Amino acid sequence: MISTKTAELAKDFFASDTKNRLIRLSGYRGKKHIVLVFTQGLSSPYCRAHIAQLSQDYQEFIDRDAEVIVVDPETAKPLSDYWLS
Numbered sequence: 001m002i003s004t005k006t007a008e009l010a011k012d013f014f015a016s017d018t019k020n021r022l023i024r025l026s027g028y029r030g031k032k033h034i035v036l037v038f039t040q041g042l043s044s045p046y047c048r049a050h051i052a053q054l055s056q057d058y059q060e061f062i063d064r065d066a067e068v069i070v071v072d073p074e075t076a077k078p079l080s081d082y083w084l085s
Helices: 045-056 058-063 076-084
Strands: 014-016 022-024 033-038 066-071
Touching: 033 045, 045 058, 045 066, 045 076, 058 066
Parallel strands: 033 066
Antiparallel strands: 014 022
16 A cells, blocks of 8 residues: 655646546646545545535635645546535
C-alpha cells in the first residue's frame, strides 16, 4: 500500500474530472492547496457520507484557496450527480 503524509507531494497522475475533462495533479501545484481524497466509491456508505460532507464544506475549501480532488472507482457522472445533490 502506498502511503502519503500530510504536506508530502503525491505522485502525479491524470484523471477525468466531473465534466469529463482530463486533469493532471501537477497542474494544480503552486496554484492551489490540494485536498486529495481516495474513496471506495458511492457503494460504500462511509465513503458516500464522506463525499457528502466534502460537498457541503466545499465553499470553505475554496475560501481557503484549496481544491478538493476525489479519486474513486466511479465514472464521472454518478459522482458528479451525487456531489451536486
